[in-house]
Amino acid sequence: MKSEKISELTTNRLSVYLRCLNLLAAAGVKTISSQALADQFNLNSAQIRKDLAYFGEFGVRGVGYFVESLREHITKILGLDAQHRVGIIGAGNLGQALANYNGFAASNFNVVAVFDNDREKIGRSVGESDLIIQDVRKIARVVRDENIDVAVIAVPARVAQRVLNQIMSAGIKAVLNFAPVRLHARLGVKVKTVDLTISLESLSYFLARPQITCVTNPRGILPYEEIAQREEREL
């Protein structure tokens, strides 16, 4: 156990490990070695041991890690034992989709408010949920009354910085930003940007290159694992 600064790459991997451990626990698996865990996501086992060692000595030599116990440790490390209350700013397509997104709840995040500045939208409910779209000018009060600690920015790029400023004034310290701009945050405020434009353009770059990968794969088809091609009904 050390008290260095932890890289975000490490904490991101902890999320991945946790997800896997939850599945293993549900499947009744009791212990798992770093090697077995690493095989699940083609990672190096030393990486996993190092990531975990930043936070304590959770393993047992000769055995591995106890699934249930490690699961609890990582949950606590990531702060997922506490509830988080989320406010979404921007009730456009994306904002409303996120308000109904189930993935939040799985990590103990509850969407408790949705805001917009469009008079047409204010007062309406979000999809089939019982969330009512509120006036964005009331953010500060709602943040206080509802104990919101996480904000999601789902507004057009040109107004995202202004929205962030308001959110920061309201005392919010953690922000998930979907607007494709680099936002300037005050110290002590964490902004995590999900930039779909960059992701798309990265795919475009890939498509624009003649595939070097085929050189290593002369026979054309060589999957990492056998691909079942049966018709699939379920989505």
Add this chain to the structure above:
Amino acid sequence: MKSEKISELTTNRLSVYLRCLNLLAAAGVKTISSQALADQFNLNSAQIRKDLAYFGEFGVRGVGYFVESLREHITKILGLDAQHRVGIIGAGNLGQALANYNGFAASNFNVVAVFDNDREKIGRSVGESDLIIQDVRKIARVVRDENIDVAVIAVPARVAQRVLNQIMSAGIKAVLNFAPVRLHARLGVKVKTVDLTISLESLSYFLARPQITCVTNPRGILPYEEIAQREEREL
């Protein structure tokens, strides 16, 4: 100009530069130095010069870069001069929101098809658009007929790998995945995953330890800067 392998970190930054250059061009700015560009996103100017130098010598010593010319170069490098045709698999909240998302068009991506396996949804249109939700079993034919070259996976995690397998069989080489799982792709297929769970849990980690707020982000996201706190009305 070299012909090394280019890191994805570099191409991601090219997207950022391009966005900025588009704004500069619209504002009538003719030239810009790497330093001035770097200031826009608190990056190091040498980084920008290096990123660009991988692809050619675009600058003029003593002057900087010509905005319009550099804009065209990067557009071409990223393959954004060619149209891309996108199919979205999964017409849930997220899939439908993405189908209506304007950000695609800005990068020359056109959403031309949306698929689902739910009989209730098939045949209906997506929001107010003229896209009709199609049966997921027809993916292969639609991909061919519509010349789709990019797929978006917006289905639950447990079926994402099966969907990817179908997509790959249909010959698609570039995939944007929103399901929170690590997918196994065949060689020559690029999968870019946007994992909201990881982003959220990373915020949770941050909130769980206010004392480490000053930790610098490893791979260059934003530092501090004074923030205007004026009340803002507009969203």
Add this chain to the structure above:
DNA sequence: CTCTGTGAAGTCATTCACAGCG
């Protein structure tokens, strides 16, 4: 003997610093 925890080595990315062109 197995598997963790960890220093040391290796790999990759960013920043420095300066020669040299316009």
Add this chain to the structure above:
DNA sequence: CGCTGTGAATGACTTCACAGAG
């Protein structure tokens, strides 16, 4: 001069490899 392009230096992250615990 000012600013690019780039080798050399630094820093960050990953992997190796092994001592030592169980």
